[in-house]
Structure formats: C-alpha cells, structure tokens
Amino acid sequence: MRKVFLSWCAIGLGTLLSASAQDLSKKIPLDPDVKIGKLKNGISYYIRKNVEPKNRAELRLAVKAGSLLETDAQQGLAHFMEHMNFNGTTNFPKNELVNFLQKTGVRFGADLNAYTSFDETVYMLPIPTDSAGLLDRGLQVLEDWAHGALLDPSEIEKERGVVLEESRMGRGAQQRMRDKYFKMILNNSRYAERLPIGKDSILKAFKPETIKAFYKDWYRPDLMAVIAVGDFDPAKVEATIIQKFSSIPVPVKPKKRTEYTIPLDGATNVAIVTDPEYPQNLIQVIYKQPETKEKTLLDVRNNMAQDLYNAMMGQRMQELTQKANPPFLYGGSQYGDFLGNLDAYTSVALAKDAASMETALTAVLEENARVQKFGFTAPELDRAKKDFLNSIEQDYKEKNKTKSAEYVQEYLGHFLHDEAFMGIEEYYSLVKKNLDGVSLNEVNALAKKYITDKNISVVLMGPEKSKDALLTEAKIRSLLAGTGKNVTAYVDDVLDSPLLSAEPKAGKVVSEKAFPKLDMTELVLSNGVKVMLKPTDFKNDEILLKATGKGGYSLFPGERETGMFTSYMIQSGGVGPYNQTQLQKFLAGKTVNGGPFVGELTEGVGGSTNPKDLETTLQLIYAYFTAPRKDAEVVAGMLANQKSYLENMKKTLTPEKVFSDTLSAVLSNYNPDRRPLTPESIDKVNLDRALTMYKDRFSDASDFVFTFVGAFKIDEIKPLLEKYLGSLPSTDRDDTFKHPNIFPPKGRIEKTVYKGLEPKSRVSLISSGEYTYSPENNIQIEALQEVLQIKLIEALREEESGVYGVSVSESTEKFPTGHYRYSIGFGCAPENVDKLIKRTQEEITKIKQKGADSKDIDKFVAETNRKMETSLKTNGFWLNYLDNNTYLGDDLDEVFQQEKLLKSITTESTKAAANTYFNDDNFIKVVLMPEKK
Structure with a gap:
C-alpha cells in the first residue's frame, strides 16, 4: 500500500471486515488468500492460486540487492549480474535457459525479463502450467537464478558488449543533464553515486572474481523471496519450493546489508541545466518529505485524503490546459513516492518556450497557493469521492478476474518495501465505511503539509540555445517565495442539464443473424446501422465498444492538417450543452470513457463502460453524432501550444527526431502528405472546416459497424441500441475512402x-x-x-x-x-x-x-x-x-x-x-x- 492511488492491487488489500465499527488502530491485516512462509535458511515465499489467466503462472525471484550495495570496484555489476543469470546456470548452461523457455511459448524480453534498481533485483518468469513438468522446471529456473549462476569468464566477456550497448543507448541530453542535477536532488547521498547502469570503465575491465564476490555476498537466502501466483495446486507448489530452495546454504559470516537513506538538510537548492540536444523548457519543484508507510487501518483511511487531493489537483491543472490561453503545455502537482526513504510533493511545468517559463511556473505555483489559501470546494470533493468509489467498486466486481501479475506486484511490494496488502474485499469495505468521513477540512489541510519552505529542489531544464532567456536562480527563488499572494478562490464551472436536449426517436432491429461459432449476433437496425454483439464472461463489469466507418479525411484532399486535428478539436469543444470541462464533471462517478475519432481512411467512436453506465455512454455517442460543439477559444489555445511545441522542436533538432523524420521521408518517397508537422502546418488548421468535415463524416451512420464485447445480455441491451443507435442520422450513401497510395519507393x-x-x-x-x-x-x-x-x-x-x-x-x-x-x-x-x-x-x-x-x-x-x-x-x-x-x-x-x-x-x-x-x-x-x- 503506497501513496498515489492507481488501483487496489497497487495499494494492497484482503478479507471482509465485520459489520461492527472498525478499530482503525489495528495493524493492516494481510490477505489470507496468499500463503506466506519462510524456509529455515531465510528464504521467504508467497503462494496464491489464481486462474486468471487459466493454465498460467507468474513466478518471481526477488532479491534485496541492487546497485547501492556495490563497492567502488563493482559499479554496474548488480545489473551485470542480472544479465549473467540468463547466460548459464547449473541446469541451463550457456543460452539453454532462453532456448528452453522459448520452446514453451515464453518470449524473451516480452515475457521473460528482469530489472535491477538501487535497492533490488527482480526476475520475472511467466510459465504455462498445463504441460507436465513445466511449472517444476520454472521453479528450477528460479532456484538456478538464486544460487546457480555459472559466471563463466567467456560468457562474461561476451556480455560486456551487450551491457555496454545498453549503457550507450541511454546516453543523450537527458542523461547529460541528469548527471548535472542528480546529486543536488538526492542531497549527495549514495543514490547519486550508484546508478544501476554503472560506469563503462568498470564494465569494460572488471575481473570475473569481482562479480562473483557480489553474487556470493548478496544473493543469499535472507535477502530472497520466491513468489508464485497462478493456476496450480498451492500445496504442490509449496512442497516444490521447500524441496528446491531449502538446500541453499546460509553464509557463515554474511555481510551487513546497509539501509542507505537520503538525508534532509532543510535547504532549497536550484539547478539550471541546459543541453544542445534538449528541445523543451521544463521546470520541476520537488518538496521532499520523510516517507510515511501504511501500517494501520487508520493509515489506509488517511491516505484516501491524499488520493482525493491528487485527483482534485489533477482536475484543476487539466482545466488550465482547456482555457483560451493555456499557461503551459503541461502542468501538474502531485504527492507520492520519491526515492529511498523519502516522499515528495512534485510540481511540474512544461513551458511553451523559454520566454514563457515564468508564466508556466507561476501558474503551477498559483494553483498550489490557491489550494493553500482557499482549499478545494465541496462539489469538487464530492466528485472526487464518486470517482474514487466507482474505481474501487469496479475492482471489487472484478475480484475473481484479477490477473496473477497484479497480485505478484503486491507481494513484491510487501517483501521489498514492507508495503501491506489487504485484499479487495476488506479494502472495499474500509472505503465504504470511511470515505464519507474524509472531510473537506482534512483534505485542504494537506496543502500546508505538502508545500513547505524547506527541503526543496528545483530543476530547470532547457535548450542551450535559449540559455540567456531562461529563468535565473534568483527569479526562481523569488517566485517560490512570492507567487500566489494575490490569488482568488477557484470558480467551479459546472452545468446540470440533460446530455440530450430531446429524446431520440428509436429505430428498430430489422434483422438478426447468429454466428454460433463466434458466440456473436449481428443486428441490422432500421437506419442501416450494423451492430455486432459478443457477450463474454471475461470481465464481470466491462463493456468495450467501437464503431468504424470508411472515409476519414482522405475525402478532403489538400486538408490534411485540419483533418489530423479534427477529432481533437471536436472533443476539445465538449458536446451538446457541455463544454469539455463541464462534461468531465458531469460524468464524475461514472465509467464512461471514449469519444469520436477521424483518421485518414476511417472515422468512428470508441470507448469502454459497464452495464450500469451503458445508457449514459450511448447517450454520449448519440450526442457526438448529432450535437458536436465547437469552442473557438479553447481550440485557439490548444493550437497555439502545439505551434510553440513544434517551434521548440524545430530550433533544437534531436538526433532521434532527425533520424525519424528522415526515415519517414524516405519510406514515403518524400510525399508531402507524410511530412512531419511544422509550426507552419498549424497555421493551416481551420476549426470551421474541421466542424464541416466532422459533420459530413458523422451525418450518415448507415455505413458504421458498431461492435460491443463484454458483460451484457443481448435481449437486455437491444432496446438501448434501438433508441440511441437506431435513431442516428442515415442517408444510406455508399461510402469509401480515397487511399493515398503512399508506399516505400522501389529500388x-x-x-x-x-x-x-x-x-x-x-x-x-x-x-x-x-x-x-x-x-x-x-x-x-x-x-x-x-x-x-x-x-x-x-x-x-x-x-x-x-x-x-x-x-x-x-x-x-x-x-x-x-x-x-x-x-x-x-x-x-x-x-x-x-x-x-x-x-x-x-x-x-x-x-x-x-x-x-x-x-x-x-x-x-x-x-x-x-x-x-x-x-x-x-x-x-x-x-x-x-x-x-x-x-x-x-x-x-x-x-x-x-x-x-x-x-x-x-x-x-x-x-x-x-x-x-x-x-x-x-x-x-x-x-x-x-x-x-
């Protein structure tokens, strides 16, 4: 369970609490559906039966050893060791491990993989369980990784080049700039000295004995965990783990594993870094704080306030980009994990150009100050709670459809970082009983906790060409100290009107055809719209939909630029009576995702919903067909931002951009319809023409084929389809597209x-x-x-x-x-x-x-x-x-x-x-x- 709410699996969860009042001082109970044990030699294990996906298991070997534990002579060898575990082990010499797994259908890189960070190394192995002996062999792989690496000198020599190439690919403007500011934001701690990739000079010349020493010192039972989640017999898996891993010896005199930290000194530090190959103007303000861990139910309950704060702040920042003159290309503020023993409240501003950096940073800081001074509003909190609860309810409904890989992440967090996990049933119960009690005052108080005048790191990154136009350190410090004194209270732009101005006149199903082999039914509605319906039980609360028609902006020759931005401009305007901001608020607490698209050859709509919100989703689709809305001011601001971004890219061409553009030009035989966008391209974009193109493409639904897949019953959704899809406009025209015929040249x-x-x-x-x-x-x-x-x-x-x-x-x-x-x-x-x-x-x-x-x-x-x-x-x-x-x-x-x-x-x-x-x-x-x- 950690700070920023993503999904229940990321914050840990468990068994249903009794209906009686909860004692929130209790320690967070661990999910009883996972078997947790520890062998006599110190190896921990986590085992859970889970049938999603069927006949599969997710295996992990977690090692509490990363780059922080390297000596000066070993820098980069924690990561190198990860590589070597794929290059010869006791039971899988040389490349036999990859060869064996590929034969079982496991893909190297995509499925079979590993990572090394500052504090840990984790090996990942998904394995089929429906063939005799495969699961045992998979656990044998984990055992080999744990203590059977051969570390053959000839294999080490071959792998040097691979790791050096990985290091090479990471070089560039980002790396050069990071090297300049990393020590500052990490307070000269060991983290700044031990990047996992290490040093090329060491990677080229280290002796085999040096990496063998790292393996011997840190790949040991007390620092390891075996995790197995999947479609198997847990008792048999436990017996196999005990049999295979108990024999790994305990070191006689184990090295002490130092827990490194990042010290806080209270200072405000500023780094201004530039690079000739960096095309953007970015500034980050990091308010560092000691890490807080969730230990009790009260901690879990209190962190709901943090999740709500982040959600409301995110909504406010997004609204700024939807205004007529957005102050930045992107801006945001959020509290969450940082690194090591720290959390952080981080504010980010991506400016249009160097001259706009003060405007961008000021806007972000003013939003922080606005919350500090006036707080959020009751309607904002209400919407955030609805969204939060809706998300948890979805996870609860899908509790028996959770993928094994999601459970694995919980158990890794518990072993490596002492993060508790409860289980969705208990968490859902906790949320239902406590969410209403999270008060506006409680959430508003977090702004004063997060935003302080101590332990601040500011990093400004910009192109070297614009160095003289960038903010100075003195100006940054001045903005931190003075911005926000004159801010006014937030005005909540909401609308409470029906999404549709009038009830659609329903059509009828005129034909129905079954496809038994596909478990699918095809309907034809009276306006010519085709609907393909495939009910499934893959998810309990998910319906996916897509509708595609032929045509796109290919039917408007010479208007490529406007065509490319058409769907974005239409969605920026909102729909029906609602502008974009109002629409987002109207849909709070609902699972209604998606909107229209206009491509080169096609147009259509796509999205996802659930049975409860399907009708609202269909209303939205109907509105996008019949009541698109333009917002000239919002579009003007969006296009201005896009133009500024392209101007920055044009001024500072990165190697990657030049290579990509050259490749695209050659492959398209330098066709002007495949040229990259330029600032001049934006000048050709016309909102009125976009609306005309959009209305033309969506004026006839008869050539659209709608596809619905998911948790529904055909007879139950037919009336909704007749009402909202059967009433769509239809002219029964014979639509197609005009293919550009752009292919790579011959020769x-x-x-x-x-x-x-x-x-x-x-x-x-x-x-x-x-x-x-x-x-x-x-x-x-x-x-x-x-x-x-x-x-x-x-x-x-x-x-x-x-x-x-x-x-x-x-x-x-x-x-x-x-x-x-x-x-x-x-x-x-x-x-x-x-x-x-x-x-x-x-x-x-x-x-x-x-x-x-x-x-x-x-x-x-x-x-x-x-x-x-x-x-x-x-x-x-x-x-x-x-x-x-x-x-x-x-x-x-x-x-x-x-x-x-x-x-x-x-x-x-x-x-x-x-x-x-x-x-x-x-x-x-x-x-x-x-x-x-």
Missing part, C-alpha cells in the same frame, strides 16, 4: 544522417513490395518475422555482443492493393555499423538458402499458440479482431484457422517466404551516425 536506397553528440548510431533496414493479402500469406510473413528476430538476437547480441536489442517488425496492407514491409532496427557503436549490417544480411541469406531452423519454427508455433490462448479470453482482442476483420472484409472465422495455418509453416515455406519478401531489388538502409568532429 535500393541508402542514406546516412549525421546528427548527435554521443558516439552512438541507429540502423534501420527495410524490405518492401507488392503482396497478395491472405491468411495463408499473412502467417508466413509473421513466421518469417519471428524466426529472423530469434536469429538476429542470437547473432548480433549473443555472438557479436554488438547490440542490446534488435527488432524485426512486419506489416501488411490490403488496400488499395496488397503491400508488405519488413523493418529491422538496432542501435550500436558507430564503428560496428557496417559489421552488424553485414551480419544481418548474412542471417537473411542463410534463411533464403536453407530456410529457418525447425527449432525456431517450433518456438514461433509455441509462442503464437500461447499468445492466442490468452488473447481469446480478453475483451480487447475480440473487439479489435471483429472490428478489423469487418473493416477489411476478411472472414470472421479466420481465428479458427490458426491450427491449420501454423501447420503450413515449414523450413521450405520460410525459405520461399524469405526469397519472396527479402527482395534485394527493393531495399532501404537509413543509418544515424554522430556528427563529424
């Missing part, structure tokens, strides 16, 4: 961009061409992508030690004619670019000559099957699948062809695919190199 194109101060490069290799779009070809495209990804990770990372990561992506298009694209990308040292490109091409040639290895094909099949197993049990998958297949005109039963399609993947088929799709005649290479000195 061989090579381009090198020289930009950037750091010695790092990026490489992008693209093969593309015409394509016959079909399920049979699509599966070959996907298989080739995955087997090449596996091979390039082995070649470029494991063998060459030249990259931290490499990505291979594929895309296919059906309209207007079939087209495919493969993109290979990686970052590396400039001196290795040619070598790694050559090695990449060699791996492609091998597949073209011999086809993919059968073992790599097996990995692709396993990963695809495992991914589909879980996807088929989610509302999101079905919403996107049905919507996309309908839009493309694909067979809706395609999802059931997977087994047959996967059987078509063979060594010969991958050979044929590689020769077809990696066509040397159509090849694009774009490389980013550092600026020439």
Whole structure:
C-alpha cells in the first residue's frame, strides 16, 4: 500500500471486515488468500492460486540487492549480474535457459525479463502450467537464478558488449543533464553515486572474481523471496519450493546489508541545466518529505485524503490546459513516492518556450497557493469521492478476474518495501465505511503539509540555445517565495442539464443473424446501422465498444492538417450543452470513457463502460453524432501550444527526431502528405472546416459497424441500441475512402544522417513490395518475422555482443492493393555499423538458402499458440479482431484457422517466404551516425 492511488492491487488489500465499527488502530491485516512462509535458511515465499489467466503462472525471484550495495570496484555489476543469470546456470548452461523457455511459448524480453534498481533485483518468469513438468522446471529456473549462476569468464566477456550497448543507448541530453542535477536532488547521498547502469570503465575491465564476490555476498537466502501466483495446486507448489530452495546454504559470516537513506538538510537548492540536444523548457519543484508507510487501518483511511487531493489537483491543472490561453503545455502537482526513504510533493511545468517559463511556473505555483489559501470546494470533493468509489467498486466486481501479475506486484511490494496488502474485499469495505468521513477540512489541510519552505529542489531544464532567456536562480527563488499572494478562490464551472436536449426517436432491429461459432449476433437496425454483439464472461463489469466507418479525411484532399486535428478539436469543444470541462464533471462517478475519432481512411467512436453506465455512454455517442460543439477559444489555445511545441522542436533538432523524420521521408518517397508537422502546418488548421468535415463524416451512420464485447445480455441491451443507435442520422450513401497510395519507393536506397553528440548510431533496414493479402500469406510473413528476430538476437547480441536489442517488425496492407514491409532496427557503436549490417544480411541469406531452423519454427508455433490462448479470453482482442476483420472484409472465422495455418509453416515455406519478401531489388538502409568532429 503506497501513496498515489492507481488501483487496489497497487495499494494492497484482503478479507471482509465485520459489520461492527472498525478499530482503525489495528495493524493492516494481510490477505489470507496468499500463503506466506519462510524456509529455515531465510528464504521467504508467497503462494496464491489464481486462474486468471487459466493454465498460467507468474513466478518471481526477488532479491534485496541492487546497485547501492556495490563497492567502488563493482559499479554496474548488480545489473551485470542480472544479465549473467540468463547466460548459464547449473541446469541451463550457456543460452539453454532462453532456448528452453522459448520452446514453451515464453518470449524473451516480452515475457521473460528482469530489472535491477538501487535497492533490488527482480526476475520475472511467466510459465504455462498445463504441460507436465513445466511449472517444476520454472521453479528450477528460479532456484538456478538464486544460487546457480555459472559466471563463466567467456560468457562474461561476451556480455560486456551487450551491457555496454545498453549503457550507450541511454546516453543523450537527458542523461547529460541528469548527471548535472542528480546529486543536488538526492542531497549527495549514495543514490547519486550508484546508478544501476554503472560506469563503462568498470564494465569494460572488471575481473570475473569481482562479480562473483557480489553474487556470493548478496544473493543469499535472507535477502530472497520466491513468489508464485497462478493456476496450480498451492500445496504442490509449496512442497516444490521447500524441496528446491531449502538446500541453499546460509553464509557463515554474511555481510551487513546497509539501509542507505537520503538525508534532509532543510535547504532549497536550484539547478539550471541546459543541453544542445534538449528541445523543451521544463521546470520541476520537488518538496521532499520523510516517507510515511501504511501500517494501520487508520493509515489506509488517511491516505484516501491524499488520493482525493491528487485527483482534485489533477482536475484543476487539466482545466488550465482547456482555457483560451493555456499557461503551459503541461502542468501538474502531485504527492507520492520519491526515492529511498523519502516522499515528495512534485510540481511540474512544461513551458511553451523559454520566454514563457515564468508564466508556466507561476501558474503551477498559483494553483498550489490557491489550494493553500482557499482549499478545494465541496462539489469538487464530492466528485472526487464518486470517482474514487466507482474505481474501487469496479475492482471489487472484478475480484475473481484479477490477473496473477497484479497480485505478484503486491507481494513484491510487501517483501521489498514492507508495503501491506489487504485484499479487495476488506479494502472495499474500509472505503465504504470511511470515505464519507474524509472531510473537506482534512483534505485542504494537506496543502500546508505538502508545500513547505524547506527541503526543496528545483530543476530547470532547457535548450542551450535559449540559455540567456531562461529563468535565473534568483527569479526562481523569488517566485517560490512570492507567487500566489494575490490569488482568488477557484470558480467551479459546472452545468446540470440533460446530455440530450430531446429524446431520440428509436429505430428498430430489422434483422438478426447468429454466428454460433463466434458466440456473436449481428443486428441490422432500421437506419442501416450494423451492430455486432459478443457477450463474454471475461470481465464481470466491462463493456468495450467501437464503431468504424470508411472515409476519414482522405475525402478532403489538400486538408490534411485540419483533418489530423479534427477529432481533437471536436472533443476539445465538449458536446451538446457541455463544454469539455463541464462534461468531465458531469460524468464524475461514472465509467464512461471514449469519444469520436477521424483518421485518414476511417472515422468512428470508441470507448469502454459497464452495464450500469451503458445508457449514459450511448447517450454520449448519440450526442457526438448529432450535437458536436465547437469552442473557438479553447481550440485557439490548444493550437497555439502545439505551434510553440513544434517551434521548440524545430530550433533544437534531436538526433532521434532527425533520424525519424528522415526515415519517414524516405519510406514515403518524400510525399508531402507524410511530412512531419511544422509550426507552419498549424497555421493551416481551420476549426470551421474541421466542424464541416466532422459533420459530413458523422451525418450518415448507415455505413458504421458498431461492435460491443463484454458483460451484457443481448435481449437486455437491444432496446438501448434501438433508441440511441437506431435513431442516428442515415442517408444510406455508399461510402469509401480515397487511399493515398503512399508506399516505400522501389529500388535500393541508402542514406546516412549525421546528427548527435554521443558516439552512438541507429540502423534501420527495410524490405518492401507488392503482396497478395491472405491468411495463408499473412502467417508466413509473421513466421518469417519471428524466426529472423530469434536469429538476429542470437547473432548480433549473443555472438557479436554488438547490440542490446534488435527488432524485426512486419506489416501488411490490403488496400488499395496488397503491400508488405519488413523493418529491422538496432542501435550500436558507430564503428560496428557496417559489421552488424553485414551480419544481418548474412542471417537473411542463410534463411533464403536453407530456410529457418525447425527449432525456431517450433518456438514461433509455441509462442503464437500461447499468445492466442490468452488473447481469446480478453475483451480487447475480440473487439479489435471483429472490428478489423469487418473493416477489411476478411472472414470472421479466420481465428479458427490458426491450427491449420501454423501447420503450413515449414523450413521450405520460410525459405520461399524469405526469397519472396527479402527482395534485394527493393531495399532501404537509413543509418544515424554522430556528427563529424
């Protein structure tokens, strides 16, 4: 249980309290549904049975050892040790661990992963439980990580390059600026001296004995926990943990694990840092305070006030961006965790430009002062409580649908940071009994607690070109001391009117067709609107919806800029009688999310809701079709901010921006409709034209297909669909889109961009061409992508030690004619670019000559099957699948062809695919190199 409320799983929860009055002085009870134990050697364990997702388990090994425990000679080796646990252990020598797990359908990086921070190292392993012995093998992996790392010197040498490339990829303006202010905000504590990535000089030269010493000292039973949550027999898992982990020896003379802290000295420190490659103007004010931990029920109850404070402050800050002349691009203030033993109230202001930084900072500080002086209002608190309770109620309703990974996070927090977890039933009961009692005075008093005149760190970051225009330290201190003296009380802009001015005239269902195989029903309404309904039990309180029509702003040639901003400008205006701010307040306490969109080829609406709020959601959709609203002042302010942002980016072009823009230009054959937005682009945006385009696209709902997936019964929602969708305007026009026909150019194109101060490069290799779009070809495209990804990770990372990561992506298009694209990308040292490109091409040639290895094909099949197993049990998958297949005109039963399609993947088929799709005649290479000195 921690400070900023995100979800019940993040703050910890448990069993239902009795109906009698609660004794809030009691210690927070731990959720009894998890078995917590400790072996004689000191290893802790957490075990919970959970069937979401079915036939899966989430395993973790948590180690209370991170970079803070490194000696001067070990800087970076806590993180290096994490890497080495994937490079040879007692039962999985060399790369056999990754190889074994890929065969079970576990993806390296996406599923199998780990992280190292200042205080801890955590290894993550999701594993199937429906195959004999897999769960035991998964626990064997955890045991190997705990004390079976081989740390072979030859493997250490190979991994040096990988970790150094990870360090290289982290370099840039952000890192250079952080190095200048980090010691200040961390009060010269050990945290400032022990960044997990470490020092390159040590990573290049440390002796194997040095990392072995870290492993021996800190990977020990009293600092470890095994966590297992999933679809299994808890008793068997506990027995396996006891059997496997009890034999890990206890060190004879264990090193003392020092608990490092960040001292508070009461001072106000200011850091003004600039960089030639930093394009923005950002200022942070950090009010540091001693950490408070939740120990008792009273602590949990009191932290509701903090959550409400953050929510109301967030709403006020958002309202400022919805005004005619917003004072900043982004602003916010929030209380929460900081680092180590500290919490912090942090205020952030992202200014339009250097000259506007005083305005941006003043606006944020004035909002803080406004709350200090006048507090929040009773209606604000009421809305915040409604939203808070609605969120908790949703979690409570989904208590038997909670994903295992969410429970895992609770138990990690308990072991690593002493964070209590109760369980949703007890937390929900606690909220219901105590939320009303959180008073306005109590919440308002927090402003004085959070915002003090001590222990303040201010960090201003800006482009070096604007250095002379930035705020000075004296001015910043003056603003901190004096801003807010003349603020006035907050005016709550609310409206209490029906969302719809008149009741819609309902249509009727004129046809109904069942799709038994899909458990789906298709309705056609009297106005021509099609509705696809798929009731599910994947969630208890979730309904997802999407409606797509063809056309988009492609039907308005020459108005790309206005088209791109149309949906944003319409939503900025609100809907019906409500402006955007009033609409957000009107929907307080309701699960009504979503709105309209206008893309290049499509328009539509999307969102999520629940059974209780479905009618309000449908009213909102109806209003967006029939009563869009424009707010010229808000849009003018939004566009002014966007223009300022683009001007900043234009003045200070980052290497990443130049590389991305160059790549996009080459891939689009320099088509003007794919050029990046510029300040001049914003001048072409026209609100009146946007409203005209929007009304045209939403004037005929007859070509829209609405898809609903989730917790509903068809007969119960039919009347709502007839009323709100059956009454939508219809002209029965024959809509389509005008495809821009923008594809990568044919031929061989090579381009090198020289930009950037750091010695790092990026490489992008693209093969593309015409394509016959079909399920049979699509599966070959996907298989080739995955087997090449596996091979390039082995070649470029494991063998060459030249990259931290490499990505291979594929895309296919059906309209207007079939087209495919493969993109290979990686970052590396400039001196290795040619070598790694050559090695990449060699791996492609091998597949073209011999086809993919059968073992790599097996990995692709396993990963695809495992991914589909879980996807088929989610509302999101079905919403996107049905919507996309309908839009493309694909067979809706395609999802059931997977087994047959996967059987078509063979060594010969991958050979044929590689020769077809990696066509040397159509090849694009774009490389980013550092600026020439």
